[in-house]
Amino acid sequence: MSENKSKNKFFRLLSYSGKYKYLSIVGIILSALSAISMLIPFIYIWHVVNALLVVAPDFTKAQNIDVYAIRAFLFAILGIVLNFAGLMCTHLSAFRNEKNMKDAAFNHLLKLPLGYFSNHTSGGLRKIIDFSTAKTEGFLAHQLFDLSGAIVTPIVFLILLFSFDWILGLICLIPIILCFLFMIPMFTGESQNFMMEYQKYLEKMNAEAVEYIRGIPVTKAFQQSVYSYKNFILAIKNYAKFSSEYAFSTQLPMTSFTVSINGFFALLIPAGILLAGSVVDVKFLSNFLFYIIFTPICAVMMNKIMMVSQDWMLASNALDNIEEILNEKPLVEPQNPQKPKSHAIEFEGVYFDYDETSGDEHILNDINLKINENDSVALVGPSGGGKTTIASLIPRFWDVNKGTIKLGDVDVRDISTKELMSNISFVFQNTTLFKDSIYNNVAIGRKGASRSEVLEAISLAQCDDIIDELPDGIDTVIGSEGTYLSGGQQQRIALARAILKDAPVIILDEATALADPENEYLIQKAISEITKDKTVIMIAHRLSSIRNVDKIYVIDNGRIVEEGNHDDLVGSNGLYSRMWDEFNQSIQWKVKSEAI
Numbered sequence: 001m002s003e004n005k006s007k008n009k010f011f012r013l014l015s016y017s018g019k020y021k022y023l024s025i026v027g028i029i030l031s032a033l034s035a036i037s038m039l040i041p042f043i044y045i046w047h048v049v050n051a052l053l054v055v056a057p058d059f060t061k062a063q064n065i066d067v068y069a070i071r072a073f074l075f076a077i078l079g080i081v082l083n084f085a086g087l088m089c090t091h092l093s094a095f096r097n098e099k100n101m102k103d104a105a106f107n108h109l110l111k112l113p114l115g116y117f118s119n120h121t122s123g124g125l126r127k128i129i130d131f132s133t134a135k136t137e138g139f140l141a142h143q144l145f146d147l148s149g150a151i152v153t154p155i156v157f158l159i160l161l162f163s164f165d166w167i168l169g170l171i172c173l174i175p176i177i178l179c180f181l182f183m184i185p186m187f188t189g190e191s192q193n194f195m196m197e198y199q200k201y202l203e204k205m206n207a208e209a210v211e212y213i214r215g216i217p218v219t220k221a222f223q224q225s226v227y228s229y230k231n232f233i234l235a236i237k238n239y240a241k242f243s244s245e246y247a248f249s250t251q252l253p254m255t256s257f258t259v260s261i262n263g264f265f266a267l268l269i270p271a272g273i274l275l276a277g278s279v280v281d282v283k284f285l286s287n288f289l290f291y292i293i294f295t296p297i298c299a300v301m302m303n304k305i306m307m308v309s310q311d312w313m314l315a316s317n318a319l320d321n322i323e324e325i326l327n328e329k330p331l332v333e334p335q336n337p338q339k340p341k342s343h344a345i346e347f348e349g350v351y352f353d354y355d356e357t358s359g360d361e362h363i364l365n366d367i368n369l370k371i372n373e374n375d376s377v378a379l380v381g382p383s384g385g386g387k388t389t390i391a392s393l394i395p396r397f398w399d400v401n402k403g404t405i406k407l408g409d410v411d412v413r414d415i416s417t418k419e420l421m422s423n424i425s426f427v428f429q430n431t432t433l434f435k436d437s438i439y440n441n442v443a444i445g446r447k448g449a450s451r452s453e454v455l456e457a458i459s460l461a462q463c464d465d466i467i468d469e470l471p472d473g474i475d476t477v478i479g480s481e482g483t484y485l486s487g488g489q490q491q492r493i494a495l496a497r498a499i500l501k502d503a504p505v506i507i508l509d510e511a512t513a514l515a516d517p518e519n520e521y522l523i524q525k526a527i528s529e530i531t532k533d534k535t536v537i538m539i540a541h542r543l544s545s546i547r548n549v550d551k552i553y554v555i556d557n558g559r560i561v562e563e564g565n566h567d568d569l570v571g572s573n574g575l576y577s578r579m580w581d582e583f584n585q586s587i588q589w590k591v592k593s594e595a596i
């Protein structure tokens with residue numbers, strides 16, 4: 001990667017085409033040859049005009065007109081063929097480039113720690129990858145091809161300008177030089193960052209639009225229409241302000257560019273009249289006509305060069321986005337992987353920060369804990385204290401900044417990801433179910449599980465009532481034809497998946513968070529099934545569900561502030577006992593309010 005980084009950006013982009021990059025180069029050459037071939041017919045047209053002017057008014061005496069016409073035709077055809085072949089080459093390379101870039105990004109994503117995906121949504125990542133690769137593909141297939149033709153045309157033009165009439169050539173050169181001079185400030189310095197900034201404002205506006213639409217039900221329920229609109233309006237205003245500021249900053253160079261590009265005739269015609277004098281010379285007239293025919297092509301090409309510069313800024317920004325993903329640190333696989341000797345878990349002096357540059361305050365500070373094989377422990381404490389973070393470090397969603405986490409006496413960093421994952425089941429706060437049948441959603445828990453094993457797991461997870469209500473039973477596709485599951489039902493399906501996986505270590509993060517009382521009862525039954533003879537770590541707010549665990553760790557502000565069993569902690573008059581009192585009070589309020 002570092003070698004890759006030092007390469008010029010364009011070559012870095014091209015390198016994704018692999019050996020097909022040579023096709024891009026062939027395509028560029030063919031485009032240049034095609035541009036030259038397309039210009040040659042104009043020379044023959046000039047010859048035709050010349051031959052006619054020389055014999056005027058008796059045009060029947062004109063010589064070689066048919067030869068010139070055939071040659072013009074043949075070069076035009078050659079130009080078209082070369083153009084077609086060149087486009088084929090650049091397209092083949094661009095498609096390969098898009099595929100390889102997508103592969104590289106997706107393969108790299110597979111190597112990233114799972115924690116990366118909690119900060120980057122799959123939809124967002126897919127959008128970045130699809131959008132960026134489509135932009136670079138478009139650039140390599142079309143704009144790069146156009147660029148080479150667009151650059152060759154003014155060069156050939158310059159050569160021709162001076163070979164026909166050097167004074168008229170010099171006059172035509174003035175607008176070309178002016179065009180380049182006006183183009184430079186629009187694509188250098190500050191303006192180079194424009195596309196990046198522009199993209200940011202555009203994304204912000206799109207994100208706010210999505211947020212606004214998603215929030216419409218809540219907005220309506222709370223009659224907050226003006227307030228909810230605020231962020232969206234602000235994003236639109238910021239986008240509009242940025243775009244208009246940029247438009248104003250390019251007002252002068254852009255107007256000057258457009259005037260210069262269309263200014264050939266303004267210079268050429270008065271100059272032609274002045275130079276012609278009172279006697280019209282046939283040779284001068286035919287040269288003059290040549291410039292009149294030829295200069296508009298040059299103007300079109302200058303416009304193309306400007307468009308390509310703009311497209312390059314977009315493609316370069318797209319490459320930055322892909323490289324940002326590729327530069328994410330992958331999860332390091334151990335050189336000599338070891339197998340855990342048991343299913344005990346130990347944290348030794350663990351410090352952790354999501355952002356390693358965040359200074360002295362850590363998310364986790366000096367965490368030390370030991371969970372014996374087949375013990376159950378609970379992590380409790382105020383919201384934001386660090387419970388989920390502690391649990392996420394065991395399956396290496398992130399790696400610790402300092403200290404070690406051991407599974408069966410082996411540092412988790414020395415266990416291969418595959419082995420580690422096969423040892424741990426994680427039931428998340430927000431369960432992800434695929435838009436697939438219930439059966440497949442559970443079967444994903446263990447590769448090669450038989451149908452009867454899947455059915456047994458579903459039954460043990462107390463899902464029978466869910467299956468009975470569905471039109472196609474276990475084969476019903478979730479999310480189709482109005483088949484939606486409640487939060488608690490989804491949790492039970494996720495538990496069935498974990499039961500089938502039958503991993504020796506279970507991490508349950510707020511497994512009853514989304515459940516109503518009936519679902520909670522069934523979830524608790526499923527949990528007692530899943531946790532039999534397992535090492536269990538539970539994160540729970542409902543303290544009643546963890547009374548019987550072997551040990552409770554109270555986490556506050558990234559530290560373990562208390563530890564012990566329920567009775568010890570209740571008797572110690574600390575944070576846990578206050579939480580227990582509050583929990584009991586809340587239950588009494590609930591009972592009272594239900595009785596009223």
Ligand SMILES: Nc1ncnc2c1ncn2[C@@H]1O[C@H](COP(=O)(O)OP(=O)(O)OP(=O)(O)O)[C@@H](O)[C@H]1O
Nearest residue numbers: 118119354363381382383384385386387388389390
């Ligand atoms: N993916 C993340 N990126 C950055 N910071 C995070 C991330 N996840 C959590 N945090 C921060 O880490 C701290 C601990 O969060 P964590 O979710 O571990 O607490 P918790 O005790 O599980 O909270 P809760 O009970 O509300 O789920 C919080 O300050 C939170 O803002």
